[in-house]
Amino acid sequence: MDLFHETPEQQQLRKSVAELAQRYGLEYYVEKARLNEDTSEVWADAAKAGYLGVNIPREYGGQGAGIYELQIVSEEFAAAGCPLLFLPVSAAICATVLMRSGSDEQKKRWLPGFADGSARMTFAVSDPAGGSNLHRIAAHARRDGDEWVLSGRKVLVSAVDLCDAMMVVARTEDPVSGKPRMALFIVPPDLRGVSYERVPMALTAATGQFDVVFDEVRLPAGALVGEDMTALRDLFTSGLNPERITFAAWSTGLGRFAIDRAVRYLNERRVWNSTLGAHQGLAHPLAEAKINLELARMCVHKAAWLYDNGQDNLGEVANMAKFAAAQASIKAVDQAVQVFGGHGMTERSGVGIVYSMVRVAHLAPVSREMLLNYVAQHTLGLEKSY
Known part of the structure; x- marks a missing residue:
């Protein structure tokens, strides 16, 4: 495409997504939100049609397109009154970070699941100490042999109850200089030491927000995203x-x-x-x-x-x-x-x-x-x- 004309394929994607989204609409979305229920039917249909993995490479089960196509999907669901608030988190942040920085094992583990809707990952960055200010993040991880030990809190984390894992931003120490630095870790919410609580919100949304506590959570070495903490x-x-x-x-x-x-x-x-x-x-x-x-x-x-x-x-x-x-x-x-x-x-x-x-x-x-x-x-x- 150029900046003013979508390709025939992009136009068809926009039309197809709109048709699917309109089968659900605002009334369906609001009912789910008020019952604190997931829009699982929409998510499953979007996955089946290939919309959730539109920006994921074909070798991992995606459509091999780009962020332009992903924003089409996001816009058209919202335009039908059925916004997928979690889409920017799982597909836009977590999937793209793993595509760029993830190990081969992490890509094979997560990307196919993102594409077919069987796996979801949320993003945990905001700390009570400093919000989203990375310089004030208090959550920290330390090395203990071949493992990492994660402790701290995160606030307003989306859809923890629906996710297979969280991508968590935490402080660590540079192994050479000992200076503080930031790193990303993949943390399943069912690990020992992880607890979370839903936060009541003045927001009509089918995706809940949670406060999360990490109490000496032990993670394998493979939980770190990116070699040499470049993620x-x-x-x-x-x-x-x-x-x-x-x-x-x-x-x-x-x-x-x-x-x-x-x-x-x-x-x-x-x-x-x-x-x-x-x-x-x-x-x-x-x-x-x-x-x-x-x-x-x-x-x-x-x-x-x-x-x-x-x-x-x-x-x-x-x-x-x-x-x-x-x-x-x-x-x-x-x-x-x-x-x-x-x-x-x-x-x-x-x-x-x-x-x-x-x-x-x-x-x-x-x-x-x-x-x-x-x-x-x-x-x-x-x-x-x-």
Whole structure:
């Protein structure tokens, strides 16, 4: 593809994903969320169709495509009102990190399962001590013979109850200099010493958030991701940027969902001998929301293209895409609610309930403020502020 035209294969993927997602929709998703149940039926169907492994190499059972295709999958499920919040975590972070830094054994163990939906892995980085500030992470791992011993806590870890393993960021010591450094470990949640507790959330989501405690958890040497502990460096280039891109697509999909609902209502509702859509007070703000959403989508597509083509300025554009998508989707949902008036906050409108979903886009997987810090420092060349 180029930056403005999707290939016939990408267009077909978008159409096929949308058709599958629309078989479920918002009502199904909300019911699952309220029952604290997993959207297992959607996940299984998406896996069967090859959507979960679209970016995984064919030799591991995937489709051999890229992050552009993965963000298509993320966007279209969200646009149907059935967002797969866990997709950016398992497929975008964990899978890409293992593809780049994992050992042959780790790739053979996990990538085929990611592709066929039989395995899931979540990502644990935020510490109570310093949030996502890697310099303040307190969770640590020490060598003990051929094993690692992991201790510490992580907060707001997605879907621990549904996962076969967590990819955990922890402090270690350089074996030569003794200086502190960071490393990644694969940790199954059923190991002795691992405990977790669900955190009540003001969020309509079928994926729970958990606080996790590691109490002297013993890990085999093969739990370390990356030789010589280089995986953390690769995490930023191969893991966090795809997560930002895929999550940004998730956001724009929800924005599309809200605008589509609002447009349908504006075309159906008649007052004063005309449809509501004929009134500029409602039509113009919604048109502006649509424009901003399309601009954000262009930025997301550019970031995905840059990643798949190995371009150097990926980090800058991925952060911009994440910021723009969150801004545009929040405004789109807000305007959609305004279109419905008081009915916008009823369940039957289908837009008010999306508020909490899109609002989280300014908080996770990285906050709006940290995105602005990145652009200020790396794009504008301003002095680092933290």
